[in-house]
Amino acid sequence: MSTTVDSRARAAAPEKPRKKKAQLSDRARSERKLGWLLAGPAFVIMLLVTLYPIVQALWDSLFSFRLTAPGDKEFVFLGNYATVLSDIVFWRDLGVTLLITVVTVLVELVLGLALALVMHSAIKATRGLLRTAILVPYGIITVVSAFAWFYAFDITTGYVNHWLSWLPMIGPDFNWFASAGPSLFVIMASEIWKTTPFISLLLLSGLAQVPGELSEAARVDGASSWQRLVRVILPNMKAAIMVAVVFRALDAFRIFDNVFIMTQGQYGTETLSLLAYRTSIGRLEIGLGSAISVILFICVMIIALVAIKVFKVDLTGGSGEGK
Amino acid sequence: MKSTHHSRRTGKPRAVRSVAAAAAASAMLLTGCSSGESGPPTLTWYVNPDDGGQAVLAKECSDASGGKYQIQTSLLPRDASSQREQLARRLAAGDASMDIMSLDPPFVPELAEPGFLAKPPKDVAEATTEDTLEGPLKGATWNGELVAVPFWANTQLLWYRESAAKAAGLDMSKPITWDQIVKAAKSQDKYLGVQGTRGESMSVWVNGLVESGGGQIVTDGEAGQDAKVSLDSEAGRKAAEVIGTIGKEGLGGPGLATQDENASMIQFQGDKGSFMVNWPFIYSASKAAVKEGSLKQSVVDDIKWTTWPRVAADKESAPPLGGINLGVGKASQHQDLAWDAVQCIVSSEHQAQYFATNGNPPSSAKAFDDPEVKKAYPMADTIRKSLDAAKPRAQTPYYNEISSAIQQNWTPPSEVTEDTPRETTEFIQEVLKGDALL
Numbered sequence: 001m002s003t004t005v006d007s008r009a010r011a012a013a014p015e016k017p018r019k020k021k022a023q024l025s026d027r028a029r030s031e032r033k034l035g036w037l038l039a040g041p042a043f044v045i046m047l048l049v050t051l052y053p054i055v056q057a058l059w060d061s062l063f064s065f066r067l068t069a070p071g072d073k074e075f076v077f078l079g080n081y082a083t084v085l086s087d088i089v090f091w092r093d094l095g096v097t098l099l100i101t102v103v104t105v106l107v108e109l110v111l112g113l114a115l116a117l118v119m120h121s122a123i124k125a126t127r128g129l130l131r132t133a134i135l136v137p138y139g140i141i142t143v144v145s146a147f148a149w150f151y152a153f154d155i156t157t158g159y160v161n162h163w164l165s166w167l168p169m170i171g172p173d174f175n176w177f178a179s180a181g182p183s184l185f186v187i188m189a190s191e192i193w194k195t196t197p198f199i200s201l202l203l204l205s206g207l208a209q210v211p212g213e214l215s216e217a218a219r220v221d222g223a224s225s226w227q228r229l230v231r232v233i234l235p236n237m238k239a240a241i242m243v244a245v246v247f248r249a250l251d252a253f254r255i256f257d258n259v260f261i262m263t264q265g266q267y268g269t270e271t272l273s274l275l276a277y278r279t280s281i282g283r284l285e286i287g288l289g290s291a292i293s294v295i296l297f298i299c300v301m302i303i304a305l306v307a308i309k310v311f312k313v314d315l316t317g318g319s320g321e322g323k
Numbered sequence: 324m325k326s327t328h329h330s331r332r333t334g335k336p337r338a339v340r341s342v343a344a345a346a347a348a349s350a351m352l353l354t355g356c357s358s359g360e361s362g363p364p365t366l367t368w369y370v371n372p373d374d375g376g377q378a379v380l381a382k383e384c385s386d387a388s389g390g391k392y393q394i395q396t397s398l399l400p401r402d403a404s405s406q407r408e409q410l411a412r413r414l415a416a417g418d419a420s421m422d423i424m425s426l427d428p429p430f431v432p433e434l435a436e437p438g439f440l441a442k443p444p445k446d447v448a449e450a451t452t453e454d455t456l457e458g459p460l461k462g463a464t465w466n467g468e469l470v471a472v473p474f475w476a477n478t479q480l481l482w483y484r485e486s487a488a489k490a491a492g493l494d495m496s497k498p499i500t501w502d503q504i505v506k507a508a509k510s511q512d513k514y515l516g517v518q519g520t521r522g523e524s525m526s527v528w529v530n531g532l533v534e535s536g537g538g539q540i541v542t543d544g545e546a547g548q549d550a551k552v553s554l555d556s557e558a559g560r561k562a563a564e565v566i567g568t569i570g571k572e573g574l575g576g577p578g579l580a581t582q583d584e585n586a587s588m589i590q591f592q593g594d595k596g597s598f599m600v601n602w603p604f605i606y607s608a609s610k611a612a613v614k615e616g617s618l619k620q621s622v623v624d625d626i627k628w629t630t631w632p633r634v635a636a637d638k639e640s641a642p643p644l645g646g647i648n649l650g651v652g653k654a655s656q657h658q659d660l661a662w663d664a665v666q667c668i669v670s671s672e673h674q675a676q677y678f679a680t681n682g683n684p685p686s687s688a689k690a691f692d693d694p695e696v697k698k699a700y701p702m703a704d705t706i707r708k709s710l711d712a713a714k715p716r717a718q719t720p721y722y723n724e725i726s727s728a729i730q731q732n733w734t735p736p737s738e739v740t741e742d743t744p745r746e747t748t749e750f751i752q753e754v755l756k757g758d759a760l761l
Contacts, residue, residue: 064757067411067412067415068411068415068433068434068436068437068439068720069436069437069720070415070437071437083757083758083759083760084760087759087760089759089760089761090760154581155577155578155581156578156586156589156590173577174577175577175578175580175581177580177581178578178579178580178581178735179580179735264521266520266521266734267521267580267734267735275760278761279760279761281408282404282408282723282727283723283724283727283761284408284411284412284415284723288757288760
């Protein structure tokens with residue numbers, strides 16, 4: 001019996017889309033048309049403002065072109081890419097960018113989940129206040145928060161050395177921005193403080209989708225809070241976690257403001273986007289700078305593709321499956 | 324009247340009129356509204372941030388023009404590198420609003436080489452440079468031609484706390500060397516005020532030390548990418564020794580690696596301040612701090628000055644040279660009027676007034692004799708003496724590359740060794756050839 005049903009279902013399956021297309025009602029057709037009409041202008045503008053600069057950057061990256069020497073513009077094909085990829089500065093900056101991305105996303109994920117759990121289990125009366133309080137750092141402009149963190153840690157104006165004077169290595173003369181390690185610590189701490197609320201909100205929506213009965217059943221079966229979190233809640237909100245990770249990883253990989261304000265990339269804190277900025281805007285080497293920007297763009301594309309293809313992240317909604 | 328009624332009655336024509344009005348408004352915005360204006364032409368002067376002195380001069384010269392033009396100032400970013408970026412981008416794009424520009428001398432060759440700057444007419448060049456000091460004049464020249472007009476000139480002095488110098492037993496009436504102040508700071512357990520941050524101030528320090536030691540960072544800047552970098556020399560190694568010693572022995576204070584001119588001034592005003600190389604702004608800033616109540620008058624009374632320290636006891640020092648030149652954009656539609664305005668702005672009276680009110684020393688020799696100047700700045704004679712001996716930074720269209728390479732190799736000061744000049748030379752050559760990222 002079951003075989004019959006199965007074979008019928010299989011036979012019917014390929015016809016399904018054709019049937020659906022044929023049965024498209026007038027209403028559905030006009031809705032689809034309206035959809036295009038509404039989204040069309042935005043789509044065209046998006047193409048103009050994003051595609052045009054991308055194509056222009058690709059074109060410029062094939063030339064040796066300095067803004068203050070327009071007469072010396074010369075076609076070098078992939079020469080700029082060879083210069084960039086064979087230079088230790090590029091690989092050092094890529095390493096710094098990856099370090100910042102991995103550390104900040106991991107820490108934000110853990111803290112964000114903790115905050116999401118607090119918001120989820122908070123009593124209804126305090127929920128609004130709690131969410132607003134948690135969201136405050138995210139509402140602050142990055143440049144402003146970067147300056148606040150910089151002045152707090154700066155050796156001339158800062159007060160953090162005084163607060164942390166009980167730590168063995170930190171005294172009033174400790175200069176946070178004089179070497180890579182402490183500088184990156186402050187940059188990452190500022191980044192984590194600023195964007196953890198974003199991750200916690202995304203995770204909160206995932207948490208809300210976990211059926212309460214599952215957790216309840218596990219509790220009845222004698223599972224501890226930790227077991228319920230690891231075995232029941234987390235596996236059921238995998239999709240939300242993956243979406244949060246991808247969004248933040250793409251964002252963190254392009255980090256610019258915090259580094260620019262706090263160290264300007266000095267003492268081994270330069271990231272790829274800062275290198276692209278310094279080359280294009282600072283040195284006015286449009287060709288070389290465009291090549292770095294294109295490589296940065298390709299890196300971001302790779303992260304997005306790996307997330308979508310390998311981890312099967314559905315960016316269109318929380319219903320996707322994260323494996 | 325009729326059409327108004329009509330548009331009130333029907334929706335469509337009103338919509339059409341709104342669209343037309345919006346389009347007209349956008350067109351006006353895009354064209355800068357200037358073409359249809361009545362009255363005298365407006366000249367835009369891109370100014371570096373100051374205490375408002377350039378805006379005052381703009382007004383005075385507008386009034387003095389007798390209605391020929393109006394000068395409107397437009398503020399550039401705070402630091403010299405960002406000013407250069409904005410000016411270069413606008414000039415490369417052929418921005419017609421670049422009538423007058425306040426230019427930092429090291430960046431003049433880069434803007435003059437591609438022909439972004441209009442050359443001053445002969446009469447203007449003669450009238451504005453008749454009593455200009457030699458250093459500032461050199462900074463406004465490229466390929467043997469005057470391409471901008473010196474407006475004010477800056478130089479660094481050796482500032483010292485009289486009490487610290489006395490305690491160290493130094494006779495400050497005689498020329499002082501770097502070795503002497505290093506020894507004095509060490510023996511007194513005090514800090515030296517130097518700029519160790521990765522910024523233009525580091526290039527200024529390195530250039531001052533190399534030139535004072537009888538060397539040069541670049542010998543033929545006109546060759547552009549093929550310029551000869553001569554930092555790997557005896558003078559270069561001596562410069563590395565001075566900077567490395569101060570860095571390694573902690574004589575620059577705990578914040579040296581991130582210390583700029585302002586931070587070193589604050590340290591100098593503190594209990595451990597002793598000697599400091601810095602620009603004259605620190606004098607007016609210290610006096611202002613007393614007025615604000617954040618600094619004691621006794622500290623200002625203890626601050627004295629002399630010329631920049633020598634590298635070798637028997638050779639006069641070559642102090643750093645800074646300042647501002649005025650350039651006129653090649654794409655400016657009012658070049659004649661702009662040169663007229665420049666001539667007014669840089670008059671020796673205006674330079675003296677600018678020094679007395681804003682603390683920026685004149686490039687004109689005559690302006691130093693102004694009684695107002697002598698009253699406001701008791702160190703005016705020392706500044707004048709320093710300007711005569713000052714040497715400009717490397718003059719090349721690739722100055723930005725050379726300066727950035729120096730900054731990267733000579734910071735933090737604690738890591739500067741005798742190999743630094745050689746490594747920097749190799750690095751600069753690779754960058755200029757386009758073989759390395761910066």
